[in-house]
Amino acid sequence: MASSNPKDRLFWSGLWIFSVATSISSMIFMALAFYAEASGRAMMFIEPNRVLAAGELATVVTGIIALLLLFMHGLRDRE
Secondary structure (H helix, E strand, O other), rough: OOOOOHHHHHHHHHHHHHHHHHHHHHHHHHHHHHHHHHOOOOOOOOOOOHHHHHHHHOOHHHHHHHHHHHHHHHHHHHH
16 A cells, blocks of 8 residues: 555555454454354344345445455555
C-alpha cells in the first residue's frame, strides 16, 4: 500500500480493516461452535429470516472478495 494518493490509501486501508473484521468475527463464531460441539452440545444454527441469512452470506462473500483484492494489490506492489 505504498500509494501517495490519500484517497487510494484510505480505500485500501478500509478494505483491509473490513476483511480483518469479517475474518475475526468468523473465527470467533467457529471457535464457539467447536467449543459447543466439544462439550457434547450440538450447535447448528440456521437463520430463519431469509433477509438476514442473505445479508450474512453477502458479508462473507464480500470479505472473501476483499481478501482477494488485497492479495492481488499486494502482488502488484511487489513488481
